[in-house]
Amino acid sequence: MEPFTIIVLIKPVPDPRKSRGSVAIDPERKTVRRQGVPLTINLADRYALEAAVALKASGVGKVVAVAMGPPDAEGAAREALAIGADEAYLLSDRLLAGSDAVATARALAAACRRVGFGAVFAGAESSDAGTGLVGPTMAALLGLPHVPHCRSIALGDRGFEAEVRVDGREGRVRAGLPALVTFDRLDRPPKSPGFAGVVAARSKPFTVWTAGDVALRADEAGMAGSPTVVREVRPASTAKRAVIIGGDPEEVATRVLAVLAEKGVLSDGR
Amino acid sequence: MAGDIWVMVRMKDGKADRAARDAMAIASAMAARTGGQVAAWVFGPEGEAPAAASEGFGGYAPDRLYVCPLGAGEDGPAGLGDALSGRRAAVAMLARTEVAEVGAVLVPEGQLALDAAAGLAVALGGAVVAHCRAVEWSGREWLYLVPAFGGLAAIACPGSGPQVISLVAGAGLVGEPAEGRTKAPEVIAVQAPAPSDRDPVVAGGPSPVALPSDALETARLVVAGGMGAGDPSGWRLISDFAASLGAALGATRPAVDEGWAPAEAMIGQSGKRVEPEVLISVGVSGDLQHLVGVGEGTTVIAVNSDPDAPIFGRADHGVVGDFRRFLPAISRRVKSGPADG
Amino acid sequence: MDFQFTPEQEMLRTAAREFAENEVAPRVAEMEKTGRFPMELIKPMGEAGFFGVTIPVEYGGLGLGYVARLILLEEIGRVSAALAMALQVFHLGVEPIVAFGSEEQKRRLLPPLARGERLATVAVTEAGGGSDPSSTKTVARFEQRSEGDGYVLDGRKVFITNAHLADVQVVLTKTKDEPKEFTAFIVERGMAGFKPGREEHKLGLLGCDTGEVIFEGCFVPVANRLGNEGDGLKTALKAISEAGRSGMAGVSLGLLRACVETAGAYAAKREVSGRPLNRYQGIQWKLADLVTDRDAATLLSYRACWLKDQGKRCDVEMATAKYFASEAAIRAAKLAAEVLGGYGYMEEFATQRYLRDRQLMIPSAGTSDVMRMVIARAATP
Numbered sequence: 001m002e003p004f005t006i007i008v009l010i011k012p013v014p015d016p017r018k019s020r021g022s023v024a025i026d027p028e029r030k031t032v033r034r035q036g037v038p039l040t041i042n043l044a045d046r047y048a049l050e051a052a053v054a055l056k057a058s059g060v061g062k063v064v065a066v067a068m069g070p071p072d073a074e075g076a077a078r079e080a081l082a083i084g085a086d087e088a089y090l091l092s093d094r095l096l097a098g099s100d101a102v103a104t105a106r107a108l109a110a111a112c113r114r115v116g117f118g119a120v121f122a123g124a125e126s127s128d129a130g131t132g133l134v135g136p137t138m139a140a141l142l143g144l145p146h147v148p149h150c151r152s153i154a155l156g157d158r159g160f161e162a163e164v165r166v167d168g169r170e171g172r173v174r175a176g177l178p179a180l181v182t183f184d185r186l187d188r189p190p191k192s193p194g195f196a197g198v199v200a201a202r203s204k205p206f207t208v209w210t211a212g213d214v215a216l217r218a219d220e221a222g223m224a225g226s227p228t229v230v231r232e233v234r235p236a237s238t239a240k241r242a243v244i245i246g247g248d249p250e251e252v253a254t255r256v257l258a259v260l261a262e263k264g265v266l267s268d269g270r
Numbered sequence: 271m272a273g274d275i276w277v278m279v280r281m282k283d284g285k286a287d288r289a290a291r292d293a294m295a296i297a298s299a300m301a302a303r304t305g306g307q308v309a310a311w312v313f314g315p316e317g318e319a320p321a322a323a324s325e326g327f328g329g330y331a332p333d334r335l336y337v338c339p340l341g342a343g344e345d346g347p348a349g350l351g352d353a354l355s356g357r358r359a360a361v362a363m364l365a366r367t368e369v370a371e372v373g374a375v376l377v378p379e380g381q382l383a384l385d386a387a388a389g390l391a392v393a394l395g396g397a398v399v400a401h402c403r404a405v406e407w408s409g410r411e412w413l414y415l416v417p418a419f420g421g422l423a424a425i426a427c428p429g430s431g432p433q434v435i436s437l438v439a440g441a442g443l444v445g446e447p448a449e450g451r452t453k454a455p456e457v458i459a460v461q462a463p464a465p466s467d468r469d470p471v472v473a474g475g476p477s478p479v480a481l482p483s484d485a486l487e488t489a490r491l492v493v494a495g496g497m498g499a500g501d502p503s504g505w506r507l508i509s510d511f512a513a514s515l516g517a518a519l520g521a522t523r524p525a526v527d528e529g530w531a532p533a534e535a536m537i538g539q540s541g542k543r544v545e546p547e548v549l550i551s552v553g554v555s556g557d558l559q560h561l562v563g564v565g566e567g568t569t570v571i572a573v574n575s576d577p578d579a580p581i582f583g584r585a586d587h588g589v590v591g592d593f594r595r596f597l598p599a600i601s602r603r604v605k606s607g608p609a610d611g
Numbered sequence: 612m613d614f615q616f617t618p619e620q621e622m623l624r625t626a627a628r629e630f631a632e633n634e635v636a637p638r639v640a641e642m643e644k645t646g647r648f649p650m651e652l653i654k655p656m657g658e659a660g661f662f663g664v665t666i667p668v669e670y671g672g673l674g675l676g677y678v679a680r681l682i683l684l685e686e687i688g689r690v691s692a693a694l695a696m697a698l699q700v701f702h703l704g705v706e707p708i709v710a711f712g713s714e715e716q717k718r719r720l721l722p723p724l725a726r727g728e729r730l731a732t733v734a735v736t737e738a739g740g741g742s743d744p745s746s747t748k749t750v751a752r753f754e755q756r757s758e759g760d761g762y763v764l765d766g767r768k769v770f771i772t773n774a775h776l777a778d779v780q781v782v783l784t785k786t787k788d789e790p791k792e793f794t795a796f797i798v799e800r801g802m803a804g805f806k807p808g809r810e811e812h813k814l815g816l817l818g819c820d821t822g823e824v825i826f827e828g829c830f831v832p833v834a835n836r837l838g839n840e841g842d843g844l845k846t847a848l849k850a851i852s853e854a855g856r857s858g859m860a861g862v863s864l865g866l867l868r869a870c871v872e873t874a875g876a877y878a879a880k881r882e883v884s885g886r887p888l889n890r891y892q893g894i895q896w897k898l899a900d901l902v903t904d905r906d907a908a909t910l911l912s913y914r915a916c917w918l919k920d921q922g923k924r925c926d927v928e929m930a931t932a933k934y935f936a937s938e939a940a941i942r943a944a945k946l947a948a949e950v951l952g953g954y955g956y957m958e959e960f961a962t963q964r965y966l967r968d969r970q971l972m973i974p975s976a977g978t979s980d981v982m983r984m985v986i987a988r989a990a991t992p
Binding site for chain 2: 016043100101102105125127130131132133136137139140141143144145146147148149161162164166167168169170171172173174175176179184185186187189227228229230231232233234235241242243244245246249250252253254255256257259260263264265266
Binding site: 040075078079082189190191192193194195196197198199201202 | 618619621622623625626627629630632633634655658659660661664673675679683
């Protein structure tokens with residue numbers, strides 16, 4: 001098999017370690033504000049990236065990270081280089097702001113076409129929006145087989161063979177090249193790039209692309225290119241529904257156990 | 271929006287699953303606005319499917335019922351092949367769009383539906399919305415309510431293309447009555463598109479098995495912990511508490527992100543959906559992304575030190591205060607036996 | 612003035628923190644239980660470049676310098692002071708070779724040290740004292756041999772960190788019976804007459820190896836003499852005063868951060884009489900002292916390392932950093948344990964470990980009294 005390129009899609013998301021509880025909403029676009037917030041690579045995307053880098057040992061020529069986001073997302077793209085991507089592209093343009101899943105997939109698909117690839121890897125879901133739509137939509141746009149919820153992957157003569165866990169079922173799946181594979185978050189932590197990875201990233205090419213660079217028209221991008229629009233964000237209802245159980249721990253224990261007994265959920269039937 | 275309303279129906283144990291009735295009710299209300307028809311799509315074996323599906327529709331029968339034998343015959347009707355055939359489902363549906371205009375497509379949760387939804391939206395130039403938990407008529411347009419940013423985002427699809435909406439189980443209809451429909455549907459058999467090299471296939475070797483039914487999803491009593499656990503020792507206390515009650519232990523996404531609980535324990539939008547008799551929620555703020563994973567029928571007891579936490583808006587019983595004070599007292603009383611209870 | 616870390620330094624911190632939290636944290640309980648160094652971490656730490664952080668690029672290291680090393684030690688120390696201590700001494704063992712080694716020694720010894728295939732330490736302290744080298748009794752006697760000239764070492768070094776792990780040890784000896792006549796040698800594992808001795812049982816820093824090394828007629832070829840005869844004291848003191856003191860400042864910073872985080876998190880969620888602890892003034896004062904000490908130690912330590920990376924003189928600044936950070940760590944562990952009340956003494960809370968780990972911050976690389984001797988010179992006109 002000829003060496004080919006794997007593109008890994010990297011979503012810059014608010015860093016849960018640095019911004020917990022302080023996610024801001026853009027009042028106009030009604031989307032998560034990413035500008036000025038510490039950003040990092042969406043966790044599931046890291047497993048996709050690790051899998052792609054590991055496949056370099058079995059003949060993958062090049063791993064290219066492609067991200068879309070504000071200029072601040074450069075750090076997340078460079079993180080991808082530190083983890084082992086050979087090149088990184090950041091698609092960053094005001095025109096892209098406010099993109100929904102379809103517009104995001106369209107922009108990323110355009111970037112993928114410009115890079116050229118034998119496979120596209122991505123996280124199955126992002127930690128902030130979590131629609132799980134971008135992967136399937138890109139597969140449809142690029143006309144690729146979609147291998148969903150991959151846990152581990154190998155490359156054989158006939159393409160990829162992946163362990164997947166889909167809708168409560170588990171098994172092995174094969175897909176020819178080119179293909180789009182989406183990865184689950186795994187229970188093991190992602191691998192640290194180490195200092196060596198950070199130093200190696202210095203000399204790797206990093207490029208910022210505008211919408212024009214990937215031949216995306218203004219009416220295809222951002223809010224204009226998004227078939228959905230957020231009309232409003234309604235705050236979660238804070239109306240009290242709960243009956244508050246007061247008192248010291250012993251009194252509370254009595255009342256809680258009474259509820260459990262009434263519902264018949266205690267193992268000894270109390 | 272104009273045209274027909276399509277509903278993709280998921281079969282479970284030989285009949286339309288519980289979510290189908292809610293989807294059919296929503297479709298009925300939407301079709302009343304567009305003046306179009308309601309068509310249901312069943313991807314499964316041909317024989318008994320129509321009757322089995324109709325049974326699950328409650329009083330909301332479709333005008334047309336398409337039956338397409340997809341997935342079956344590969345590795346069984348509920349095998350992995352079924353979950354991987356979303357592209358082919360989209361191709362089968364697209365072949366029928368010449369017959370009438372499609373205004374909206376309502377699809378259930380699951381990979382087949384998600385891939386089919388994306389395929390339809392791309393091919394028809396439509397919009398796609400995931401995780402919709404309620405459909406609301408605003409007086410002007412349909413709004414799809416999706417948990418986002420700690421609240422509910424009301425999403426509209428102002429374009430002319432079809433609106434492909436992925437509904438969560440138990441999705442509701444707001445601001446518009448649904449009229450019952452009882453006329454028997456016209457049943458239309460649709461051939462399954464042949465697989466192509468654009469479809470992943472189930473690989474040989476050991477046959478894929480359904481994962482053992484998850485303890486969390488079947489438990490009658492669940493304890494769910496959140497960021498309020500504070501640290502691993504707090505988490506251990508919650509975990510010991512769950513064990514003392516014989517309860518399954520679940521977690522919110524942040525608690526999983528902290529590494530306290532495995533991803534398998536995640537309850538919510540990107541995790542599991544549970545519907546135990548009782549859920550005891552400890553140190554959980556109550557974001558909607560988490561609460562959508564808790565069934566409507568579940569009695570929730572919340573323990574949280576913040577009296578303003580949104581969880582108390584969902585909980586039936588609330589304990590305001592430090593869980594470290596309360597949980598051990600409950601565990602002790604359970605261990606000490608019935609006489610003390 | 613710019614008090615910001617560069618984007619690359621932020622990435623280094625994230626990388627070190629992820630390693631510490633994902634790889635080191637799960638092993639702390641085992642280290643505490645067995646007292647053993649987690650050998651399985653050597654390979655991933657080598658791949659991560661943690662051993663070669665200060666080794667120049669031309670000798671296989673990363674050439675990142677002292678600020679990067681401080682970031683590393685701070686982040687590892689935040690999770691395990693014991694591992695940070697071991698790591699800082701690995702670096703310390705490398706420094707004399709980087710600073711004073713011949714080209715041949717650097718080419719031969721540094722690349723495997725940078726990869727973590729071999730480990731290093733410095734052996735100076737003897738039973739008679741650490742900061743007073745004049746009591747050194749280990750002797751090196753020149754000897755002509757047919758296979759090549761060398762020195763025969765006899766003596767014993769104590770309290771040597773990584774004594775049983777290090778393959779390469781920089782050893783301070785006396786070559787003449789004159790007060791300042793010291794010579795340093797690079798002793799390698801496998802040289803006849805060189806062996807590790809007793810393993811110490813310590814109060815804290817469990818999982819960091821400390822013990823004796825013994826030289827009994829140990830023949831060291833001339834090729835392994837570091838610098839010239841008589842250069843030994845200068846070699847050892849420079850390594851200890853720069854790499855050693857900034858290293859201990861780094862371990863102390865890690866401990867300080869851990870104390871602030873543990874106490875802060877506990878005080879935010881623990882309630883007394885219906886109010887979280889951190890709304891009580893008595894607790895607020897402790898938290899304020901913890902944060903102020905952490906920040907002051909941070910600024911002193913990064914300044915000293917920045918000066919070193921700029922090639923500027925930094926002996927006094929290294930001493931103030933080491934003095935303040937180590938004493939602050941002593942105060943912090945006490946305050947953090949107090950914030951946790953009775954829990955602070957219990958095994959499942961980390962503060963009891965901080966209380967045991969903190970004490971070694973003081974004697975290593977020079978006690979506070981020695982630091983003050985160095986610092987006082989800055990006030991002398």
